[in-house]
Amino acid sequence: MDNVLEIENITKEFPGVKALKGVSFEVKRGEVHALVGENGAGKSTLMKILSGVYTPTTGKIRLDGKEVIFNDPKQAQQLGVSIIHQEFSLIPYLSSVDNIFLGREKKGANRLLDRKKMRKEAEEVLQRLNANIDLNKPVAHLSVANQQFIEIAKAIAIDTKVLIFDEPTASLTGKEIDKLFELIEKLKADGVTIIYISHHLDEILHMCDRMTCLRDGEWVGTREVKDVSKQDIVKMMVGREIVNVFPEKPTGNGKAEILLDVKRLHNKSVADIQFSLKKGEIIGIAGLVGSGRTETVRALIGADPAQEKDVYINGQKVDIKNPTDALSHGIALIPESRKTQGLVLNMTIKNNISLPILKDLSSFLGLINKKKEDGVIEKSIQDLLIKTPSSQQLVKNLSGGNQQKVVLAKWLNTDCKILIFDEPTRGIDIGAKEEIYKLMRNLADKGLSIIMISSELPEILGMSDRVLVMHKGRIKAEINGTETTSEKVMYYATGGGDV
Amino acid sequence: MSQLELNYQRKTVNVKEMFKNPEMLTLIGFFILCVFFSIASEQFLTGNNISNIIRQVSINGILAVGMTFVILTGGIDLSVGSVMAFTGTIMAGMMINMGMPPIVAVLLGILLGAALGYINGLFVAHARIPAIIVTLAMMEVARGAALLYTGGYPLSGLPSSYAFIGRGDLFGIIPMPAVIMVLVFIIAYIILNHLPIGRYIYAIGGNEEAVRLSGVKVKRVKAFVYLVSGVTAAISGLIMTSRLSSGQPMAGEGYELDAIAAVVLGGTSIAGGRGHIFGTILGALLLGVLSNGLNLMGVSPYVQRVLKGAIIVGAIYYSSVRQKD
Ligand SMILES: Nc1ncnc2c1ncn2[C@@H]1O[C@H](COP(=O)(O)OP(=O)(O)OP(=O)(O)O)[C@@H](O)[C@H]1O
Ligand SMILES: [Mg+2]
Numbered sequence: 163m164d165n166v167l168e169i170e171n172i173t174k175e176f177p178g179v180k181a182l183k184g185v186s187f188e189v190k191r192g193e194v195h196a197l198v199g200e201n202g203a204g205k206s207t208l209m210k211i212l213s214g215v216y217t218p219t220t221g222k223i224r225l226d227g228k229e230v231i232f233n234d235p236k237q238a239q240q241l242g243v244s245i246i247h248q249e250f251s252l253i254p255y256l257s258s259v260d261n262i263f264l265g266r267e268k269k270g271a272n273r274l275l276d277r278k279k280m281r282k283e284a285e286e287v288l289q290r291l292n293a294n295i296d297l298n299k300p301v302a303h304l305s306v307a308n309q310q311f312i313e314i315a316k317a318i319a320i321d322t323k324v325l326i327f328d329e330p331t332a333s334l335t336g337k338e339i340d341k342l343f344e345l346i347e348k349l350k351a352d353g354v355t356i357i358y359i360s361h362h363l364d365e366i367l368h369m370c371d372r373m374t375c376l377r378d379g380e381w382v383g384t385r386e387v388k389d390v391s392k393q394d395i396v397k398m399m400v401g402r403e404i405v406n407v408f409p410e411k412p413t414g415n416g417k418a419e420i421l422l423d424v425k426r427l428h429n430k431s432v433a434d435i436q437f438s439l440k441k442g443e444i445i446g447i448a449g450l451v452g453s454g455r456t457e458t459v460r461a462l463i464g465a466d467p468a469q470e471k472d473v474y475i476n477g478q479k480v481d482i483k484n485p486t487d488a489l490s491h492g493i494a495l496i497p498e499s500r501k502t503q504g505l506v507l508n509m510t511i512k513n514n515i516s517l518p519i520l521k522d523l524s525s526f527l528g529l530i531n532k533k534k535e536d537g538v539i540e541k542s543i544q545d546l547l548i549k550t551p552s553s554q555q556l557v558k559n560l561s562g563g564n565q566q567k568v569v570l571a572k573w574l575n576t577d578c579k580i581l582i583f584d585e586p587t588r589g590i591d592i593g594a595k596e597e598i599y600k601l602m603r604n605l606a607d608k609g610l611s612i613i614m615i616s617s618e619l620p621e622i623l624g625m626s627d628r629v630l631v632m633h634k635g636r637i638k639a640e641i642n643g644t645e646t647t648s649e650k651v652m653y654y655a656t657g658g659g660d661v
Numbered sequence: 662m663s664q665l666e667l668n669y670q671r672k673t674v675n676v677k678e679m680f681k682n683p684e685m686l687t688l689i690g691f692f693i694l695c696v697f698f699s700i701a702s703e704q705f706l707t708g709n710n711i712s713n714i715i716r717q718v719s720i721n722g723i724l725a726v727g728m729t730f731v732i733l734t735g736g737i738d739l740s741v742g743s744v745m746a747f748t749g750t751i752m753a754g755m756m757i758n759m760g761m762p763p764i765v766a767v768l769l770g771i772l773l774g775a776a777l778g779y780i781n782g783l784f785v786a787h788a789r790i791p792a793i794i795v796t797l798a799m800m801e802v803a804r805g806a807a808l809l810y811t812g813g814y815p816l817s818g819l820p821s822s823y824a825f826i827g828r829g830d831l832f833g834i835i836p837m838p839a840v841i842m843v844l845v846f847i848i849a850y851i852i853l854n855h856l857p858i859g860r861y862i863y864a865i866g867g868n869e870e871a872v873r874l875s876g877v878k879v880k881r882v883k884a885f886v887y888l889v890s891g892v893t894a895a896i897s898g899l900i901m902t903s904r905l906s907s908g909q910p911m912a913g914e915g916y917e918l919d920a921i922a923a924v925v926l927g928g929t930s931i932a933g934g935r936g937h938i939f940g941t942i943l944g945a946l947l948l949g950v951l952s953n954g955l956n957l958m959g960v961s962p963y964v965q966r967v968l969k970g971a972i973i974v975g976a977i978y979y980s981s982v983r984q985k986d
Contacts, residue, residue: 484873485875485876486878508867523857530857
């Protein structure tokens, strides 16, 4: 097998950050090549260089043996390198067809858009992907998984030699992931070379031929996947061994008092929701994407309207009309989509983290006490190991995982007693995951109560004292933490137990 | 937060970075214009002319402060020129026709400005009508009300003590409008940089949903910025009536555009979320010097408008090109 891509001594500097420090490796034609590394290791940056989004500070890229310089993504695409970004880049209110052909629309003899032709080609591409998607809808109205398929369709509608996936499974679940893997196999059989970034090491062991690891912008190694174990990869990534990601669950807090009691919750997306949360308890909410997990907690905190809502905290009925009320009753929701709900991307790390606690940070005449603020922020950055040159860095310049940590920091500083985490570890590397799990368990041990929504079964099984499984807007089962198995959860999540 | 402060906090002054900063560009543009006009016209650097510039700049500068608040949240306020005229004529009317003492009339006028701004805010924040539509409607309503109230004629005969605000000098040297502008500016600076609500204003321009989920009462903050804009419009109306010694129903036509121009020239993103009040003042100064200098050189007002438009687009294009990379 020959090399389709040769990366030679690539460095990339941003103001105050050396994101890549002389990285070299080769990608063989037709392989699935995994790229792993901690948050901020430089994976996305390297891939953005390969796909023409950034130009490297120094270094060379050879495609098919010829040195290439990509000035923009279009040029890279024309030469056969496309990327599916970590954060999607579709135009929300354009249809799928228009998105797929954005920038290279087909024109008819009369120089007007040839919609028929584009539609037909789009259909063919989606057929190749085995995807059944309504092409007329604006993509904003498609599910996340289908949006991703459109993203892929966009990339393979042109002849692509190398297709880069940056954490494609971060927003997919079970079946959708399987479908994506099938697709990747198919692309591979068609001769497309694939570079695959993921924090899910099982996926890499399952699917990839070779892997390269980066740490702190440096190349650590390139190996045949069949020669390495999961532990080996972890060690390459974080430089130490991680034996047990999940902290031990406490035994016998079954007698703790009930803190939050949701007697009834009902709106257009969820029905007959009823559950309780004890002091110091972590409950996991499992279910497929679209099963109403996020909708449940959004209705609970008043971010979405609810027709019926009967909620008690410490036995007292509370009326939560909006997120401000929720916060004043000590309930915080750490939302799932960091880009649209969690962060103000154009603000600094500091201003993002202090957003919900500014009132507490201000003293004399309501002025913000900047010294106090800086103290809190520095501590958060250290506690959560946020990788950044300073707290004044704009959040949009952070790596995906570090952005997620900023979202977490933002809420951990509020003195809320009930924390709702919606997909807390999406896009987070294994070392940081371990930290976050430890942190969650510590908070619970201190008497806080946690609701964790997660699409990752191991996380649900490893962390929850109790598991609620949702299906089609209803809670289908409640399983004790010590008795959960992935089979049980999946059974109810896919509608099992229905009469 | 601005790059200026950022550099200051890091205690390093990276010259290349500094030149990427839009405020810096406006400052440089301002100095170049000053040098150019002082060479081109002998009258430019005279005390009389400088005081004239300052008075002219003050009105636009104050309007632009309120406009900065609005634009930072991603909104726009087209009604400021009309609100200025309406509040100005009402203040004049209360003094002339009803014999109210100036201080009472002024306070009531400012209250009226606040109320009109707040109405804008309610429609934008609660009814979720786009700001450009709400404030366009208010622009018509307030102008119409000013014309109705005055019957279309200027109201003159203001008490002579009142003229001090627009024409007088503090300690015999500092023009009063400049004093008021500086006060407005300081208050705005404190609100934007040292109070929680200032942070919310920036954050809402960046990502409103994230701010709402952070437990901030977003609607209140949005209503507040329009209220501020109404207040600054009324203060400008006060200075204007005092300068002209009359309540002019057609005063301030087109001033909303000058205020917006000052804000964007000062480097505030029209999409919201980024910008600085310093920049706004610089933008207002630059525009003021430009029109004064061109007047002195005898350039026709028609040509001036063409030039002004070209400079606005040119400056913003230049700074956006600089900022990329
Ligand atoms: N535009 C930018 N400006 C400044 N710094 C940046 C920029 N883009 C990335 N960085 C920095 O470069 C480093 C590498 O980021 P990159 O996004 O490549 O990480 P990653 O390996 O993809 O991490 P993750 O797993 O979290 O997605 C990080 O420290 C990040 O903060
Ligand atoms: Mg990344």
